[in-house]
Amino acid sequence: MLHKGEEIISVNARFLKMLQFEHEKEIVGRNITEFIDKSQRQHIKNRIDQFMKLEDEGSFFIDEVKVKTNQNHQLSVQATLIVIIINGENYIQTITQDVTENHRAKETLQ
Structure with a gap:
């Protein structure tokens, strides 16, 4: 997903799914x-x-966030945010990975 500030600019098929x-x-x-x-x-x-003010491309941040799907299901997602500068403007590339099943497996093992 690419976004400028909080506005989503583009997403890929994997994110849609x-x-x-x-x-x-x-x-x-x-x-x-x-x-x-x-x-x-x-x-x-x-x-x-913070990311929109950075002047160095490639700065990144990794966090786990809870997101909701179109069907209002909650997922745990590892999100990696990376600063990309295009024509002097900051954008953020966010790479996401669903880690919901990992959490369920840990809970089951415990």
């Missing part, structure tokens, strides 16, 4: 925080604000 959407147009233009659990929104907004 993970969040149970069928078309990119259902997500593009929306605020990224719409998909993040309310308890984590401010933290992610703060991180995005």
Whole structure:
């Protein structure tokens, strides 16, 4: 996913499938925080604000966030945010990995 600040610019098919959407147009233009659990929104907004001010491309941040799907299911997602500078403007590339099943497996083992 690519976003400028909190506005989603583009997503790939894998992200669409993970969040149970069928078309990119259902997500593009929306605020990224719409998909993040309310308890984590401010933290992610703060991180995005910091990233939008950085002058070094390649700075990154990894965190685990809870997101909701189009069907209102909650997933645990590892999100890696990377600063990309295009024509002097900061964008953020976010790479996501669903780790929900990993958490369930740990709980089962415990």
